[in-house]
Amino acid sequence: MNDNIALQAEGLGKRYVLGEVNARYDSLRERLAGMARKFVSGSRATTAKQQFWALREASFTIEHGENVGIIGLNGAGKSTLLKILSRITDPTSGSAAINGRVGALLEVGTGFHPELTGRENVYLYGAILGMRKAEIERKFDAIVEFAGIPKFIDTPVKRYSSGMYVRLAFAVAAHMEPDILLLDEVLAVGDLAFQRKCLDHAKELQKRDATILFVSHNMFSIKTMCERVIYLRDGRIQHDGSVQSGIELYEKDCRMSALAWTGMKPDEWPIFITHSELLDEQGVPRALFDFGEKMKLCLTYETRKPMDSPNFIVAIVRSDGVPVCNYSTELDGIDLGRVSDTGSLELDLPPLKLVAEMYSISVLIRAKGFQEILCGQTVATFHVRHPLFDTHFGVFHEPASWRIQGAVTLGTGK
């Protein structure tokens, strides 16, 4: 293999048998009963199991020092690709060769044990990531300093806040100095200052000719970290090249992706969204907002036949699938009247109360009076950031008014 090549994949594919995945907790009794049934009925045909290719024909070459972002919608095969490259699972077809020490961080803090102290967990986690004891010892102080928790290093990690936990785990992983680092969505955790630190560290690694493969839904960090993007759709590589066009493809697919649960095919929609744009107050397109900022959503629609008073519903869904809120033209007392051909509408959202996370915006169009669904699409995704409010804090935050009794008479010396 050429010395400049860090990673070469040829036709990598991974097939899952759906029956197997569903039957993972089945009991021996059921399996035996099934075998008995088959034996009695004399049928030798195995039950038709559904096969599913999570990844197909993935071929690419990455040179040392390249930072490559891997993006795609949920289920596009990004995590499967990283799992194969980190050797957690084997490919069904194809092969890959990796030239150098691999560090994989698919989930921060896997293997941390809550009963053990920070110090003990550093050694354990370091070993899990493939470091030698001498190496961990040498880097121990740097790790603790990077995590910023020198005072708590001998406290069991069960008493850590989730932020401290994640920082310590990432600090260990960041110090393993791999030639090739595989990261899956790990920067999505932790506060902004820490994310900054991680990005800086990644750049530092890059300077030392390390290669980073980075899976993320956060186009902002993809843009800052990567100079090349591999875009996956339905398990296949659709684009391998410039970051800009990769992200454009991703965003287009995000916009146009139909909501599966509506059970309708896009070409059956009597009305649908053709274009959407998420803007800030100044009218600049953005995908990253601070808590408290106002967003503006512009939608362009097209109808296949004229209709009366369609109800546009804009739903915000958190990245883990929890619907967090809905805005509806009908609920807000707007009647679109008779619509035909094309048209557009603008939604001014109130200041963001949602905690720091990634969200997607879906548009549902229903007939008047919340009747039948005419179309359902995911149109955009965005991130909210805030140093304190995250999902451990709640779903949203709003200030409240307080009345204090007694405190004045007790007095605190103020």
Next chain:
Amino acid sequence: MSATRLAERPVTRIRPPKGWFDLALPEVWRHRELLWQLMLRELKIRYKQAALGVTWAILQPLLPVVVFTVIFGGFARFPSGGMPYSVFSLAGVLPWTYFAEALRRSATGLVTNSELVRKVYFPRLAIPLAGVASPIVDFGFGLLLLFPLMAWYGMAPTWSLLTLPLWMLLTLAFALALGLWLGPLNVRYRDIMHTLPFVIQIWMYATPIVYPLSMVPEKWRSVYSLNPMVGIIEGFRWSLLGTGHPDMRAVSIATALITIALLGGLIYFRKVERSFADVI
């Protein structure tokens, strides 16, 4: 970049599984640090949260021995080869407790560490290996109970004690062999986890722990000795107490059976370990 840096870069090749006799033992050796840390973790967790801490390692064999001594030694008056019944049974209970713990941990380790298996690469063999290695420490603490008890009855270990590592190795190999077979099955069928405690309990009574081998009728001996633990426990007794002699026929049968089971287990484990992350 310097040439030396390039030279030390390992090349990893990833391809679909094929072949069936690639035990990849060098890969396990490369991950020895992880093996060590997993063992340490098991030990620390076991004793950290328990109020009695390390005392448990002593109580665990002590309590059954008290019960056995009262019931089998006192009421039922089982023979114990001319030595105090408590010493006799403790010398059997200690290795048995080790075997039971090692078997339980190596068979269930993959499932209890499923987070690790799903998210991190390492030779999966490290889990059953750590499972059989960590209870050795408990066995060591147990000896701290046995030797004073022997001294109390005026008994002293003889040169046969030097063979102790041999018996230990045989037990470890047996527990590992079974763990290599049962662990992957447990990934697919959790039934294994639920059945194991009963099997271990019943198995104990099919092994000369509360009674001496001499109580088993001669005509049943050869069938009885097919249980590898028979030869092993007798060997432990001889090694620890220096009385009687190991049944060489039973020991040879045990060694042969264990070797076969261990080799088969290694091949089987290697063959299926690649799919753990997909099904666990």
